[in-house]
Amino acid sequence: MSILHTVNKSPFERVNLDSCLGHAQDGDLVLLIEDGVFAALNGTSLAGRIATEAKRLKLYVLTADLEARGLDPANVVAGVEKADYGTYVDLAAEASAVHAWL
Amino acid sequence: MSEEDFDGGVVKKFMYVNRKAPYGTIYALEVLEMVLISAAFDQDVHLAFLDDGVFQIKKGQTPANIGVKNFSPTFRALEGYDIEKLFVEKESLEERGLTEADLLVPVEVISRADMGKLMAEMDVILTA
DSSP states (O other): OOEEEEEOSOTTTOSHHHHHHHHOOTTOEEEEOGGGGGGGBTTSTTHHHHHHHTTTSEEEEEHHHHHHTTOOGGGBOTTEEEEOHHHHHHHHHHSSEEEEEO | OOGGGGTTOOOOEEEEEEOSOTTTSSHHHHHHHHHHHHGGGTOEEEEEEOGGGGGGGBTTOOGGGGTOOOOTHHHHHGGGGTOOEEEEEHHHHHHTTOOGGGBSSOOEEEOHHHHHHHHHTOSEEEEO
């Protein structure tokens, strides 16, 4: 069974995402929420790494948090899936554990 | 203190440095409140946006679905308070995949080096 990791801090300010990615096992789920959604964007200094990680992890981004910040859900790195609150609940229910990287 | 006390008083160069994204924390909104208050004191106010602070003035913010108020239109009202010196750091935009066209107010985009020089000219700097 895989773990659902949630990351809610900006990758440009804190190392939460970096640490999460460094510990997540192949096939784990990573959901970007709140200020964590900045990591999902195309064209950032981080986009290459996200694209690479998307090949071994299931990456998701919470659409409501993108839209809140004026960010286009269509403009996320290929391989990162859009999730609404319902999907968030489903992922949490299916995972063996939820690890919130606060 | 009466308003007259400020007539002919010392005008200092103030800079408010915004380094945090909106909504994830309360810092961005609190600085904006501080800026609005400062408008009443006839000082030479400068706003700087760098690091994640550039996200504060991203166009198209719609936080209704996360249950908080959209305060970004307030940045467009600053002009009415004679706060028109807004500076955005070029490198911070680029690291985040943003351009000047993504911003909701007229700003001056300057390099990190020039931002540093601008800071050196200030009398008071408040960062959050």
